[in-house]
Amino acid sequence: MTGLERRYRQLLRAYPAGYRHERGEEIVGTYLDLAAPGRRWPSLAEAADLLRGGLRQRLRAAGATDLVPGVRLAALLALTTATFLAGYWMLVEQQTSPAQWGIPTFGPFLSAGVVAWLGWLVAALLVLVAPGRPSRVAIALAVLATAAVPAIGLITNAPRPPLLVLVPQIALGTLALAVDHHLPPPARLLPIAAAIGGGAFAYVSGHNLYFGAYRGSAEEFLPAAGAVLLVVAVLLAVGLTMRRDRRGGWAVTALLTPVGLLSVHILAGAVDGVASGAPRPTLPTLIATALTVGLLGPALLPAAVALHRRRGIPPSQPCPTCGAHR
Structure with a gap:
């Protein structure tokens, strides 16, 4: 056995054992036939293809074929929410305090957060005009820019948005990376429309923030945005379930972390026992809660897949004629 064949077989472990037994030799043989002479390692594209194929077969075996479409639906909702928030904060960033107050700024902007918000607006525009790889790269860069804001603020000695604002934006953006490359035009319009709507909402609501009020506004505004996102996802899930389409349930599960x-x-x-409406938890409780949400949320999807397997829920297969799920 050559080194290349051995590595193909290692990647083949992504598939269920039964599928490997039935089709493993055929799959490995096909890849070996297509490989150039002297190759020692599978290409990144081949590795990704094998891993994707293995995931699809494992989900099919667990009766969870709607998982990937559900995550893609969640990604679109997460991207729309992220761009709405970016549009909101972008307008807020332009409202700096009077110079005589002596409060530091990031040039003409309130804080270094403007770097991230600009990145999200560019991503929203590219989703509309250049869906596919360009828009996915733009989303990835926006996530990286958001994560880099604390370092930018430290280097430039400028204010930055609190982590209360940045962390959920990173979570939304990470999920948004799974957005479908082939969105229909109305869906491609959602992120840029949401960004414009976020700016309009900030303007109409008259938010005149100086840096000291940034956290207070986030504590009021972000939970409301999360509640709206959850309600929209649940309503979509109910509507889709009535059509015997379980994508919505997977979308709700994927959105629980952001x-x-x-x-x-x-x-x-709530953990600290503070009355709701004006929660002021301690910093250790905030960190512990964020870590718990960040760790438990992603674990819900594989747990739900395992529950599907145990309950033996049959997958919803699309009709070969009309494409509807049954």
């Missing part, structure tokens, strides 16, 4: 992080100070306040 929704939880949008409301993390309320959850932490």
Whole structure:
């Protein structure tokens, strides 16, 4: 056995054992036939293809074929929420305090957060005009820019948005990376429309923030945004379930982490026993709650897949004629 064949077989472990037994030799043989002479390692594209194929077969075996479409639906909702928040904060960033107050700024902006918000607006525009790889790269760069804001603020000695704002934005963006490459035009319009709507909401609501009020506004605004996101996802899930389509349930499960992080100070306040409405949890409780939400949320999807397998829920297969799920 050559080194290349051995590595193909290692990647083949992504598939269920029964499928490997039936089709493993055929799959490995096909890849070996297509490989150039002298190759020692599978290409990244081949590795990704094998891993994706293995995931699809494992989900099919567990009766969870709607999982990937459900995550893609959640990704679109997460992206729309992220761009709405970016549009909101982008307008807020332009409202700096009077110079005589001596409060530091990031050039003409309130804080270094403007770097992230600009990145999200660019991503929203590319989803509309250049869906596919360009828009996914833009989303990834926006996530990285959001994660880099604390370092930018430290290097430039400028204010930055609190982690209460940045962490849920990163969670939304990470999920948004799974957005479908082939969105229909109305869906491609959602992120940029949400960004414009976020800016309009900030303007109409008259938010005139100086840096000291940034956290207070986030504590009021972010849980409301999370609640709206959850309600929309649940309503979609109910509507889809009535059509015997379980994508919505998977979407709700995938969105629980960003929704939880949008409301993390309320959850932490509940842990500390503080009355809801004005939660002021301690910093250790905030950190512990955020870590718990961040770790438990992603674990819900494989747990739900395992529950599907145990209950023996049959997958919803699309009709070969009309494409509807049954």
